[in-house]
Amino acid sequence: MSQSVIGRPSVNPDTSSPDTPAPTDQRPHGLVWKLGRWFLDGLPTIIVMSVLVAIGYYGHTHHWKIPTFAELTGQAKLVVKDWCEEHGVPESKCVICNPDLMPASPDYGWCTEHGVNNCPLHHPDVAELKKTPVITEATMQQADRALALRERPDNNAACKVYQKRIQFASNEAVQQAGVDVELVDQESVTEWVSGTGEIRYDPTRLANLSSRVPGTAWRVLKNVGDQVEEGEILAVVDAAEVGLLKTDLVKAIVAEKLARKNFERLNGLKGAIAGKDILEAESILAKEEAEVLSVEQALANLGLSVDVSSIANLSKQAMIDRLRFLGFPNELAEQFRSQTASANLIPVRSSMNGVITERNVVSSEVVTPERTLFEVADPSWMWLILNVPLEEASLIQVGQQVRFQPNGSRKEVTGNLSWISTAADKQTRMVKVRAEIDNAEGQLRDETFGAGRIILRQEKQAVVIPRSAVHWEGCCQVVFVRNKHYFDSPESPKVFQLRNVRTGFVNGNRVEIIAGLLPDEVVVTQGSDVLRAQLLKNSLGAGCCAE
Incomplete structure (x- = not known):
């Protein structure tokens, strides 16, 4: 007869499944727990790798190397280090560490x-x-x-x-x-001492020419660039003052001739007439002679020299004809004779050999002594004006050689220092110096800029x-x-x-x-x-x- 227990199920142990898992904790886990579990799991590997890296670094810094077979078998030879780290050469050859290898020179x-x-x-x-x-x-x-x-x-x-x-x-x-x-x-x-400068005409070889008396330009014979010689006529001026002086000279010569004849006549009658008349005639003669000299000097001051003795015995007309073209050469006088009957002509002459650099007159213009008609320059010698730094002015002396190269030229010209200024420029604080340059070839031009050198020493x-x-x-x-x-x-x-x-x-x-x-x-x-x-x-x- 079977019995049953009410309220307890009947379990057959033979019928239970062996694959059924045992009951576990089913609570959820956080991120921190997972990272910690991962770290703990990998910690042995990290420790091993760190030790290996440390060993490798130590070996690298201490120059570890794998021993050779000879070293392992004990057959390697001992190598002695021969290198001077301080001087970068073999220790045995280092002359600094071993001075005996190369003794130093005497000190x-x-x-x-x-x-x-x-x-x-x-x-x-x-x-x-x-x-x-x-x-x-x-x-x-x-x-x-x-x-x-x-x-x-x-x-x-x-x-x-x-x-x-x-x-x-x-x-x-x-x-x-x-x-x-x-x-x-x-x-x-x-x-050398260098400086910038310019070429200028030598002022002692530069002439500004004008008419000596007011008048009118009758002829202009020369132009810019013409070569002229000293005394050559550049222009002709018609001046009334010149004509008056020539007339006064004729009058003075005639009056002096009459006074001389009168004095000689009375002097021949010395015993027959009063001495007072002779003295008076002599005084008049002296006065007329002085008048002739006065007019002659006035003409000479205008550059019109006249030999009174050569015309004194001529007739009035002959004297006028002789004086009409006074101061002109015969060829020009003959040329002008057919062109004018005026006796007022006076030439404007060059005072030096050179070249005409400026012309400021044309025919029929009114001219005065204050007005420059021509500029004539002698370019055979030029002035070089250099600007030298004040701090180097003490190094230069008169007579030192100067070399100058004009802008745009490959040729260098030379001269000698002839003047050093005693003052410095107020604005640039430079000292001006001057040298004279031979320009016989005519290659230098007035107001040409360039660079110069004053030679201090040559070895x-x-x-x-x-x-x-x-x-x-x-x-x-x-x-x-x-x-x-x-x-x-x-x-x-x-x-x-x-x-x-x-x-x-x-x-x-x-x-x-x-x-x-x-x-x-x-x-x-x-x-x-x-x-x-x-x-x-x-x-x-x-x-x-x-x-």
Whole structure:
């Protein structure tokens, strides 16, 4: 008989499903929980990767490398490091760390005369040359002239940069660094003071011509550009004053002749007539003679010279005909005779040889002594007026050579300084100077502008190098000089020595070296930035003038 329990279901364990999952917590999870679970799951991997990166970085910075088979088997040879990190050359060849490899030149210190250390002019043995050169007296005098002429850039006597040396590992390293060198040569050097200026007519060779008396221009015979000679007639003026003077001269000559005849007649009757009459006749004669001289002088003042004695015995008409064209040559007189009967003509003559540069008159114009009719200039010599900066005026002297190139011309003309103004221009603060220029070829023109140079000094054999070879190192000017043993052998140290220099005149990209270098030495002209960088590296903390 079966029994049942009311209220409890009957479960058959044999009929339950084995795949039915056990009951779990079905509550929802947030984003933070998920990120935290992800981090915890990946934490071991992150730790492992971090350790590997740390090991790799340490090995890289400490130059780890995979050992060779010889090292693993114990057959590798021990390698000794031979490199000077400070100077960038093999340690065994570094002449800076090992001075015995290349002993430094003697240190003669500061030269007060030339303003450099280890002056090659006084101590030529410091020059990087195989053979010690001989310094002549002419070379010393040339340096003295350059230093005495004007202030030159100074060096600091305490500067010790000249004791430095820069070394390269090999000649190939020098070439790869872009270092280029050039032989120190001698060239002609001309030092000058420059200024702008203009060409002008010489005022002592420039004439403004006018009529000496008022009148009318009767003929104009010359034009602008005509070459004229001294005394040549340029124009003819009809002046009534001239005619009156000629008439007065005829009257005075006739009156003087009558007075002379009267005096001679009375003087022959000296015993028969009173002496008073003779004295009176003599007085009248003297008066008429004075009148003749007065009129003659008046004509001479107008440039009309007359020989009274040659016409005194002529008749009145003959005298008038002779005086009509007084002052004119015979060919012009004959030409004018058929054109006019006037005795009022007076010539306007050139006072010098030259060329007519201006003409301000035409026929029939009224002229006066105040009016300029012609300008005549002698262009064979011209004036050059230059404007020189006030601060350089003390360098120039009368007699110095001047070179001038007019604008638009390739030709340079020369002259000599003849005058220096004692005052400066109020506005430009420039000083005017003058030179006289030979213009025999007639190529110069009045009021031509251009650039001029006053020559201060000329040297035929001066030491000159490119400007790029000279460097300012804070307290002195230096160049890099190649050591004289550079090419003795392939293993010879590739060394460049620093040298103080005193610079002179600069012209374009070339600079004169007054002291510090000698001809045939070799200096660095390009790529010196590499040498300067090495110099700076070696001098960090020391300073240019460190003891």
